[in-house]
Amino acid sequence: MKCDVDWSVYVITDRRVVGGRDLLTAVRAAIQGGATVVQLRDKGATTRELLELGRALHQLTQAAGIPLIVNDRVDVALALDAEGVHVGDDDMPPALARALIGPQRLLGVSADSVAVARQAEQAGADYLGVGDVFGTTTKPDAGTPIGLEGLAAIARSVRIPVVGIGGVTLDNAAAVIQAGAAGVAVISAVLGAPDPAVAARTLRSRVRQALVEP
Ligand code: TZP
């Protein structure tokens, strides 16, 4: 699993953006549409709630043959036997996370600067989540957007794949890939869409097209 991850359409869960709809139904649709990675992210959930949602999500991702990555929580990733974990500034430092998850699971790290990106790579990250690129309304503490130039500078500074995150839409996804990203990480563009399957399918086709363009 680890060596051939397709980072192109990385969908992150957020109960709040699906409105009154069922999150698992929306994620199932996103996977049907072509999501290539799913991240379990729920800042308000208890550990028990995370485990319950994580188990259900893992069944969906395993059936589709795509990785499940757990945000923030190394312990929950291990308990779920998830394929990876994603850590940021406030979480387990990347080198410690790597030591805990071992060499086989995926380690993602959030980076908003070249310095943080290089440190994360040194510490054993498999990929970076880079942003906030455009300015998001989904994460209130995301900080000042780094723009496509900031993303490009980070992508150039490391060898590991980067996924662009923050305000990515169907319309700007190709520009994220052209800036050097291997994929886009989205919450609202897919799970907040009227039809997450259609949104994921469109996103996937635009990202694929941009990845093959010279
Ligand atoms: N990290 C940086 S921006 C962001 C996260 C988790 C939120 C992305 O959400 P959206 O709706 O795709 O802008």
Ligand code: MG
């Ligand atoms: Mg975090």
